[in-house]
Amino acid sequence: MMGAAQIHPTALVAPGAVLGEDVAVGPYSIIGEHVRIGARTRIGPHCAIDGHTVIGPDNHFYRYCSIGGIPQDKKYAGEPTALEIGAGNTFREFVTVNTGTVQDAGTTRLGDDNWIMAYVHIAHDCQLGDHIVISNGVQLGGHIHIGDWAILGGLSAVHQFVRIGAHAMIGGTSSVRQDVPPYMIGAGDSFRPVGINAEGLGRRGFTPADVQVLKDAYKILYRRQLSVEQAIEALAVLQAEHPGEAPAVQTLLDFLRASSRGIARP
Template sequence: MSIHPTAIIEDGAQIDPSVEIGAYAHIGPNVVLKEKVKILSHASVTGHTTVGAETEIHPFAVIGAPPQHNGYKGEPTTLIIGERNKIREHVTMHTGTVQGHGETRVGNDCLFMVGAHVAHDCTVDDRVIMANNATLGGHIHIGESVFLGGLCAIHQFCRIGAFAFLGGGGILTTDIIPYGSAFGNHARLEGLNIVGMKRRGMKRETIHAIRSAYRMLFAEEGTLKERLEDATSLFSEVPEAMTIINFMKADADRPLCLPEK
């Protein structure tokens, strides 16, 4: 274990022998640091927080602080961070609330650039990238491999489907379908995240099928229910297209981010 003599490690913290902790870092009493975690100088990890193996937390990040919620009364809610994440300077991540599901959760292999914020009760899946100062309100679900541009802000309870993209400065109050690409204030759906799909090696025929499903789902003809039924019938053998369809069906009470008419 490599711990700088100026670091503060409170009694009760569970720290793997392979962990590195830099100068003036602070580790709270209910923190668990797994194998090969690196806590750089001046970072703070507090609360009931577990940090997965090989995750790096950079200077002045504050991880596991209490939620910014007036109903929070000090309950032992948690923050669970997965493996191999890079958490850069001034990032903030808060524990959950009893009004939510009591837990904030971050997956594996994510990158949180300078100043990104993950609020209480959020779920961030694997391989998500949040650029500088991207901000999540409470209770948000971010699907795998989503890219959130710098300075974007996402309203509480929003869902962003897997492989979607939200452009820099976007203000989002609705849900983005998987593979969707949205921009603006308030954000509108501008099409599909074709660049992201190609970068991740998706086959050309799969991309064409997703595009066809997208055109059908957001056509002007018929009702949304009818379009969903037609798309389900036509694309039932394309798992990626069905990801979009099932996302749209999953929560009928949530408004969708739509193309501009």
């Protein structure tokens, strides 16, 4: 250990753990020997952080979090897989985040400034970006990818290998079984998109012209009865017609071209 970490007398910190300056470890928490924790991170009471886990600075783990546990995968055979967490994230009560598996990248990753509410489960090999909000009780299966600024409503469940695009908004109690393209808003069992997350996009600096072009893109994707391949061709034409809004459309095109599960439909 190094720096001026503040460790409660009842906490157990393994000799090999590395704690940055001003890290605080609360009562009865346990830190494993392969854990590295960045400066100013706060760990509440009764947390367990183990595995090959690297945590950046300025994170906050509330009470009873379980971070870096082994994958809930019967194929796991004790390989030294990992978990990487960026900076400035908040993990509320009873959040669980597992390490990766050798069948995928081997590492579960979370970016920066994510807000993870109580009782959320983030399974092995998930890849989460930045500024994501995951509400209470959301359950993420393995190998899920979630883009920046996405919002997942409470008690929703996401099937393994699903991808959720940037700025998408998933309503509460949804069951997400196929990929959700960027910018979409919707809900349901199973999840059904109903439009573009226009209000959220405006808050994040998208121009009215961006939002209008993305509304047109939604109509191409969902209102014209096109296949994904046909929609991609039509979206490329839309992008060429609106060069000022091309980056926003490109994000949607890149997502559709990479989708392997198929996209959620109304």
